[in-house]
Amino acid sequence: GAVVSQHPSRVICKSGTSVKIECRSLDFQATTMFWYRQFPKQSLMLMATSNEGSKATYEQGVEKDKFLINHASLTLSTLTVTSAHPEDSSFYICSAPGSNEQFFGPGTRLTVL
């Protein structure tokens, strides 16, 4: 089946720095990708829809200047957490739509010290 990868799987950074997370569709093209955030023991909350060649669509309450999304090609979307703070620590998961279902990446654990 289709595979979506994320890199890195884990990242620890200092408060105030920026972190980039990559989401790749390995064997199919995706004009749309989705970014979710999951806090410990909570559900996945949709953050934004990444659109290839155009601006991302952000869900209500998500700061677009803090969570920068770039969908530069049909197989790659990146999420950059700018000026990270401890409250940004979370599990970030991306997904890409396949022929009849969404394929999810394995997630990236971000810890901000």
Add this chain to the structure above:
Amino acid sequence: AQSVTQLGSHVSVSEGALVLLRCNYSSSVPPYLFWYVQYPNQGLQLLLKYTTGATLVKGINGFEAEFKKSETSFHLTKPSAHMSDAAEYFCAVSEGNRDDKIIFGKGTRLHILP
């Protein structure tokens, strides 16, 4: 707007007993419905999905779910629980468009008692 309600944030069943995880949805259009499982510190694995056609859907690991439009429900069942079924289960809905976003319920933690 779509939404998903999962009744019970924690469910405990004995090994070998019936598993029933409840899910109700709200959608203004015919929905696509999903159940995902998540093991600790891992990503999501699709258990099963309903798109169109047969309302009783069979998935992996012996799980199945039935789409009941009149009840706006999509409950997940398994006849006999195994210890390996202990995990977090998420019900989810989308509007059926291939590229549409998926909205998740809050999840149900399934505990299996020996």
